[in-house]
Amino acid sequence: MKTSFGPQKILFPMPTTLVVTGNMDNANIVTIAWVSLLTSAPPTLGISVGTRGYSGDEILKNRNFSVNIASVDIMVEADFCGITSGSEIDKFKETGLTKLPSNHISSPIIKECPLNIECKLVSSTIVGRTNHFIGEILEVHMDTDKLRDVENPGSFIAEACNPLIYIGGAREYRKLGKKVGDAYSIGRKLKKDYFS
Numbered sequence: 001m002k003t004s005f006g007p008q009k010i011l012f013p014m015p016t017t018l019v020v021t022g023n024m025d026n027a028n029i030v031t032i033a034w035v036s037l038l039t040s041a042p043p044t045l046g047i048s049v050g051t052r053g054y055s056g057d058e059i060l061k062n063r064n065f066s067v068n069i070a071s072v073d074i075m076v077e078a079d080f081c082g083i084t085s086g087s088e089i090d091k092f093k094e095t096g097l098t099k100l101p102s103n104h105i106s107s108p109i110i111k112e113c114p115l116n117i118e119c120k121l122v123s124s125t126i127v128g129r130t131n132h133f134i135g136e137i138l139e140v141h142m143d144t145d146k147l148r149d150v151e152n153p154g155s156f157i158a159e160a161c162n163p164l165i166y167i168g169g170a171r172e173y174r175k176l177g178k179k180v181g182d183a184y185s186i187g188r189k190l191k192k193d194y195f196s
């Protein structure tokens with residue numbers, strides 16, 4: 001049996017990201033959970049940013065942004081950046097988070113986030129009161145101490161990264177549980193015709 005609802009409260013686990021736009025002298029942080037990798041070739045990522053906040057216009061002005069995955073360690077700072085506006089305060093100053101220069105874009109990345117993605121704005125479309133920005137991924141940075149093998153980005157240690165998960169609908173933060181299987185592989189058990 002199922003209980004059905006409208007679209008207003010969808011229990012949806014999402015990564016909590018901190019999106020930075022601006023430059024090393026003047027940058028803003030906004031908490032964005034509505035984020036997704038979109039295509040691998042070219043590598044793109046999409047974020048949904050409300051048109052009423054400060055960040056949407058800043059992204060359009062700067063034409064670039066960085067997406068920084070928040071860890072559980074900076075949950076308070078991440079939440080703060082989601083309930084305050086860059087139109088009123090300097091969120092880097094208030095949170096104590098550290099700007100590091102990006103390699104390809106003006107917007108800095110955040111040192112305290114284990115994974116940082118530099119994006120160049122390639123498209124924006126307004127749907128309702130939200131701007132859907134598509135960024136081309138120019139470079140990805142990972143904390144070296146969270147990689148098993150520094151040559152291999154796939155060797156990222158999820159437990160060390162400790163990403164802060166936001167459960168939309170329930171408005172709560174969670175952390176990752178244990179690994180339960182290998183993707184693109186565990187399902188082979190059911191492909192009897194092909195693999196037996």
Ligand SMILES: Cc1cc2nc3c(=O)[nH]c(=O)nc-3n(C[C@H](O)[C@H](O)[C@H](O)COP(=O)(O)O)c2cc1C
Binds near residue numbers: 055
């Ligand atoms: C956990 C969390 C997730 C959020 N996700 C989004 C989001 O995906 N898109 C969005 O527009 N706002 C989101 N917000 C709200 C913005 O972060 C918030 O409106 C912020 O104050 C805007 O800041 P700004 O005016 O500096 O741009 C989120 C807030 C929180 C706490």
